[in-house]
Amino acid sequence: MTALLNVNQALANLSGLANTDVTVEGILHFEFEDVGIYHWPKSERFPNYGSGIWLSVGMGSFNFDVEICRQLNGKRVVVEGLILKPDAHFGGCGHMNMWPAELIARTLSKVNE
Template identity: 55%
Template sequence: MELTLSVNQALAQLDVLNGKDIRVQGILSFDFEEVCVSHFPVAERHDNPRSSIWLAVGSGAMGFDEEVCRRLHGKRVVVEGTFSAASATMGCGHMGMWPAELLARSLDRA
């Protein structure tokens, strides 16, 4: 996995990338009810959260290091994981507001 996509690039290819492992670069939000990566640069964003991807972790032992995520909040990051489109009846994330989610395996400062 060499190519790093912007959030908008990933969302534009949702049908093709659904279920695939991808790498996305954007701005991390790590707030209550808003754990996502948003498109960068800000000037190219569509209405939020349409330019954001919800971040999730598996139900096993893997989880977000909350202290690291708080330090990276508002910063550019690169996230790798499995990309999934929202279902036809329900979006992703808190209250189903996101068009897709990334089941994250790694999160690093860009």
């Protein structure tokens, strides 16, 4: 496991972290057109999607268990995976290119508070 980062730390260091494995902690959003991990605590978030990372899965065997992700929606989670910068032609990631980065998730687990 790589060093645990919060969302804002991952985004602040995106140029150096891009195309590497990261471990990020934050709040899961698992809703229609809003599948991402957002900075926690909420009081330190930037406006709109500035403190969010779009979550996706690759072509491997891991896939989101929809029911479990619905149960974890709004909860603190840790996600491990490959972090990517936006494609230069789009300027953002995810639905409508609104997120500043994408995380291709390999694992997703709830934080035990």
